[in-house]
Amino acid sequence: MAVKKKRQQKSLAASRPPTVQRPKSISRTATKALINKHHLLEKRKQQAIAKGDRAAEAAISAEIAALGGLEHYQTASLQGQRHDRGGDSSRVLMDWLQPCLLEHKAALKESPLRMLEIGALSTQNACSKSGYFSIERIDLNSQEEGILQQDFMQRPLPKDASERFDVLSLSLVLNFVPDPEGRGEMLRRTSQFLHPPGHHLSTPSLNVNFPSLFLVLPAPCVTNSRYLDVERLTAIMCSLGYTSVASKTTQRLVYYLWKRDSVAPSCGERFTKKELRLGSFRNNFAVVLK
Structure with missing residues (x-):
């Protein structure tokens, strides 16, 4: 006569659905590409807003949404904070x-x-x-x-x-x-x-x-x-x-x-977008103080 195997009792925690679903891992290359794409699209969107180009703004917003919006960007950022x-x-x-x-x-x-x-x-x-x-x-x-x-x-x-x-x-x-x-x-x-x-x-x-x-x-x-x-x-x-x-x-x-360590003057020094380095391989990141 076959001996019934004793079923291992699962813990209560194991039987409950997780309260937070962990996002699927994104590769390092995909993470970098996604973050860079978001930054580029946000820059183009602001340029469209500055020009008053509503059609371009809407098109870029749709492209950002198609990437998953801010939530997807944050998922990539969280992946980037992993220890590895x-x-x-x-x-x-x-x-x-x-x-x-x-x-x-x-x-x-x-x-x-x-x-x-x-x-x-x-x-x-x-x-x-x-x-x-x-x-x-x-x-x-x-x-x-x-x-x-x-x-x-x-x-x-x-x-x-x-x-x-x-x-x-x-x-x-x-x-x-x-x-x-x-x-x-x-x-x-x-x-x-x-x-x-x-x-x-x-x-x-x-x-x-x-x-x-x-x-x-x-x-x-x-x-x-x-x-x-x-x-x-x-x-x-x-x-x-x-x-x-x-x-x-x-x-x-x-x-x-x-x-x-000091209080900034009410009328401080102006910092415009001034080219400091030459080269076609440079990026255009800048900080401007008016």
Whole structure:
């Protein structure tokens, strides 16, 4: 007589449908192509809007929608944050800040620093897990609970110190702004959300790094642009009241930590779209401050 095999009991979790469907993996090449295509189409769309060409604007919008819209772009961006593709950019920020944060570990557990993460894709990055920060996360198209759907350029300005931040994270966001003037205005606006210079003056080790802006860009935006290089970017940031604290360049990305150490003048220096490098192989990424 055949012996019946004992059926292995499944856990309750195994029998439930997943609450979040993981996106299918996208190859590195496909990820890069999709992101570049989105950037190109957004640039063309803004050009059509500037010319008042409604037909071209509608056609480009349809092309963006056919690619999957912002949701598909974000899926590609999330794939790019996987550990095997360069990983979470906030790990670089944590590496830079860890020494001074450790020095004040007990105090920061009780009263964490405030961070605004612009263009947030996840609530589980290195900064979120560190316990040193109270984080507000915003994105144009929220992908999960804990991320407010909001356009940073439309976010109400802080009314008082309780609505300001010690650090802003702008990781792979500025390059998605389709026009140079818009990028300049975004950088200008960041300082309005940070505490004023000297906010941590009574704590020298914190004052070295805060208040600050963490900026991440695709490396070619700075290393291979006709209109932007490290010197130009530094001059723009200095005109906005920032000084460089740390930087890192890899094959794919450039990382910067900028400290707000002065108040930008109401009529600062103008930065136009000026050619800095020659060569047909250069890209046209630029930042303009009017």
